[in-house]
Amino acid sequence: MKITLRLYATLQKYLPPGSSSSETDMELPEAATIPDALGVLALPMTLPHIIFINGRHVLRPDFSTRRLQDGDILAVFPAIGGG
Amino acid sequence: MDKIVRINMSDLTTSTEPVPAEWVGLGGRAMTSTIVAKEVPPTCHALGASNKLVFSPGLLTGTAAANSGRLSAGAKSPLTGGIKESNAGGTAARMLAKLGIRALIVEGIPKADKWYSVHIAKDAVTIKEESELLGKGNYSIVNQVQTRYGKPVAVVSVGPAGEMKMLSANISVADPESHIRSLGRGGLGAVMGSKKIKFISIDETGVPPVMPKDAAKFKEASRIFAKTLLDHPVSGQGLPTYGxxxxxxxxxxxxxxxxxxxxxxxxxxxxxxxxxxxxxxxxxxxxxxxxxxxxxxxxxxxxxxxxxxxxxxxxxxxxxxxxxxxxxxxxxxxxxxxxxxxxxxxxxxxxxxxxxxxxxxxxxxxxxxxxxxxxxxxxxxxxxxxxxxxxxxxxxxxxxxxxxxxxxxxxxxxxxxxxxDPRAVKGIGVTYAMGTMGADHTSGYAVATNILSVGGHVDPLSKTGQIELARNLQIATAAIDSTGMCLFIAFPALDIPECLSSLIDMINAQFGINLKGDDVTALGKSVLKIEHQFNLDAGLTKEDDRLPEFFSKESLPPHNVIWDFTPAELDTFWNF
Structure with a gap:
């Protein structure tokens, strides 16, 4: 299946060379999880603080088990804030 | 010796008085809102002689506490018609605190059609006629005022918008690089302009540092507090890197x-x-x-x-x-x-x-x-x-x-x-609706918990838990705004228990008192209730605690959500 991965702030350095500033498309096996996707880019699971799939938060207890579906947009942020 | 300084623009006099007993222990927003509620007739014209413009440094401003240098300004707002507190960084708050000025109250309106400046130094508060800087922008004012005095005095000023009493006019505060920070919201620049004050300069020459009653206890609490700011990923890494x-x-x-x-x-x-x-x-x-x-x-x-x-x-x-x-x-x-x-x-x-x-x-x-x-x-x-x-x-x-x-x-x-957007971040929508300041994200930053996963998580698209979240954050914020602390200490405070406890320890060590966490919550509640009552007395009603109709009629892509709180649900905000 194919997903779009978006990485922001300090996580952008994990994007493959040649990516646009924040996103890359990925081919993953069916039923792949979030760690499967981030593992392709060697992004440690200790770094994400906020994760969205299609604009909806994934809660922290589900970070390691949530399965992805074809066409998903996975967006991952470290801890950030402002206001 | 702590004091209250009054500047009467009607007769161009200044006076100094001791801090009244009922204002001892107040600072920042608690001080400005208490004074405005007590001394400003709620139904007065915000740009008339009865309104007062109050500045106050926070309780910990001027001390060695990290992030404690915010200046509060308060008045009746010409924009909202209700009470207003706005706060900013810059150098003015620290200098006022070092001079022992817990509140600076600007009253009245000059009889003559002339403009003035106010200079505050160790032994004198002086009102002078000002003509040279009329019409000038804030960058130029800061530069020229600091050149006049030959040193980096604090400068609090209005630009042309404030002179013209525009409802969007703000008050500028010079920062350590002589650039501009802003007491931004609610048209306070128009209030300063109505009093014909182009700028206030503050000189801390000759005053000693602000010393705590218990130096050892303060130092230890201050160290713990500063460490929590460094340890939390938002205040320690995210904000410094990206703003x-x-x-x-x-x-x-x-x-x-x-x-x-x-x-x-x-x-x-x-x-x-x-x-x-x-x-x-x-x-x-x-x-x-x-x-x-x-x-x-x-x-x-x-x-x-x-x-x-x-x-x-x-x-x-x-x-x-x-x-x-x-x-x-x-x-x-x-x-x-x-x-x-x-x-x-x-x-x-x-x-x-x-x-x-x-x-x-x-x-x-x-x-x-x-x-x-x-x-x-x-x-x-x-x-x-x-x-x-x-x-x-x-x-x-x-x-x-x-x-x-x-x-x-x-x-x-x-x-x-x-x-x-309040339709997709419903907690902040409650803050916008119910806040005493008009729509103001800083008065109860539910975005932290709705979006940023700080202080737990409350689903931004659901109504569940939002009123309680916004209420608790508005109470906490009213207290933080009274300490002189930057609101961004709330990020570590929501996740690291030692942040808030060390903040209270610093206040206790500074003043030789024994506040508990519940006392801080009580202060926040008290500030909100004082402000709410002022707004009601000024003629605002429950119907002003609502979002514009279009938020309930037009769905917002991509989630296609509307604002769906009922008036009765919103009104439960005040059940405390």
């Missing part, structure tokens, strides 16, 4: 980034105005990505943004400003937004109110969406010069909407709604 503008991308992902005058929750050009792009641009041009807005700030979320030639363009370039002119007005060029930010600081208008106003103006056809050069021109040549159109634009989003017959006008209590 507040890092929020563009996350609000866009969450579908809560108000775009094209609040008609969508996502902006296609978000990458062009994001904190990541701003950071890279600043570094490439030799600017400063990490900068403190006041002495002793450890978080340093401010920055200095240079133009393409590497010359200073603006600083304190905040998310809400960039969102407003970027996503809400669809201006993709960060340099245009930065130039507009510089002009807004210089002429002295609130960048949130003004950006929200431009979003409405673009929908009204005053200028096209995306017209950054047009915004720059209108700021400089219309608002800055007080043309007829400039006076219309300078009255803020609500006024512009009424004049042009618009229905999609994002304001609460006539104050522009900032950078988080």
């Amino acid at each position: 507040t503008d890092v929020l563009v991308n996350i609000l866009n992902e969450a579908g809560g980034l108000p775009t094209r005058n609040f008609t969508s929750g996502q902006y296609a050009a978000h990458d062009k105005i994001s904190g990541e792009t701003m950071h890279d641009t600043i570094v490439k041009r030799g600017g400063v990505p990490t900068h403190a807005c006041h002495p002793g700030c450890q978080i340093q979320c401010s920055q200095i943004y240079n133009d393409k030639d590497g010359k200073y363009l603006t600083s304190g370039f905040e998310y809400e400003t960039i969102w407003g002119l970027g996503a809400d007005c669809c201006i993709e060029d960060l340099d245009d937004i930065a130039e507009a930010d510089h002009i807004m600081d210089d002429i002295g208008v609130d960048s949130i109110e003004t950006a929200v106003m431009f979003g409405v103006a673009m929908e009204a056809g005053v200028l096209p969406f995306g017209d950054g050069k047009g915004v720059v021109r209108m700021l400089r040549d219309e608002i800055g010069k007080g043309t007829a159109l400039g006076r219309v634009l300078g009255g803020g989003a609500g006024q512009l909407g009424r004049i042009y017959g618009m229905t999609r006008v994002p304001v609460v209590k006539n104050q522009g709604i900032p950078a988080y």
Whole structure:
């Protein structure tokens, strides 16, 4: 299946060379999880603080088990804030 | 010796009095709101002689406590018709605190058609007639006042917008680099302008540092407090690196980034105005990505943004400003937004109110969406010069909407709604509706828990838990705003217990008292209730605690959500 991965702030350095500033498309096996996707880019699971799939938060207890579906947009942020 | 200083502009006299017993232990917002509620008739005209403009440093301002240098200003707001407190960094708060001035109360209006300055030093408060700096912008005022005194005195000033008593006028406060911070919201610059004060300068020469009653206990608490700011990833890493503008991308992902005058929750050009792009641009041009807005700030979320030639363009370039002119007005060029930010600081208008106003103006056809050069021109040549159109634009989003017959006008209590759509971030919607200040994200920043996973998580798209969240955050914020602390200490305070306990320990060590956590909560509740009662006495009603109708009628893409709280549900906010 194919997903779009978006990485922001300090996580952008994990994007493959040649990516646009924040996103890359990925081919993953069916039923792949979030760690499967981030593992392709060697992004440690200790770094994400906020994760969205299609604009909806994934809660922290589900970070390691949530399965992805074809066409998903996975967006991952470290801890950030402002206001 | 702590004191209250009064400046009476009706007879051009000053006086000093001891802090009354009932005001001992108050600072910042608690002090300004208490004084305004006690001394300003709620039904008075906000630009008339009965209104008072009150400045107060926070309880811990002037001490060695990290991030304690905020200055509060309060008055009846000419924009909202209710009470107002606005706070900013800069150097003025620390100097007032060192001089022992717990509150500076500006009263009355001069009889003569003349302008004045006020100078505050160790042994004297002086009112002088001012003519040379009339019509000048804030950058020029700071520069010339500091040149006059030959040293970096603190400067609190109004630009041309304040002189013209525009409802969007703010009050500027010089920062450590003699750049501009702003007491931004609610038209306090118009109140200062109504009192014909162009600037207040403060000289701390000859005064000793503020010393705690228990130095050892203060030092230990201060160390623990500072460590929590460093340890929390938001205050220790995220904010120093990217500034507040890092929020563009996350609000866009969450579908809560108000775009094209609040008609969508996502902006296609978000990458062009994001904190990541701003950071890279600043570094490439030799600017400063990490900068403190006041002495002793450890978080340093401010920055200095240079133009393409590497010359200073603006600083304190905040998310809400960039969102407003970027996503809400669809201006993709960060340099245009930065130039507009510089002009807004210089002429002295609130960048949130003004950006929200431009979003409405673009929908009204005053200028096209995306017209950054047009915004720059209108700021400089219309608002800055007080043309007829400039006076219309300078009255803020609500006024512009009424004049042009618009229905999609994002304001609460006539104050522009900032950078988080209440349909997709429902907790902040409750804060906008119920806040005593009008729409003000800083008065109860539910975005932290709705979007940023700080202090737990409450689903931003669900109504569940939002009223309780907004209530608790507004109570806590009213207390934090009274300490002189930057609101961003709330990020560690929501996640690290030692942050709040060490803050209370510092207050106790400073004053030799024994506050508990419950006392701090009680202070926050008390401040909110004082403010709410002032608003009711001023003629505001429950019906003013509502969002504009369009939020309930128009669904917001991409989640296609509406604002769905009932009036009865919202009114439970005040059940405390």
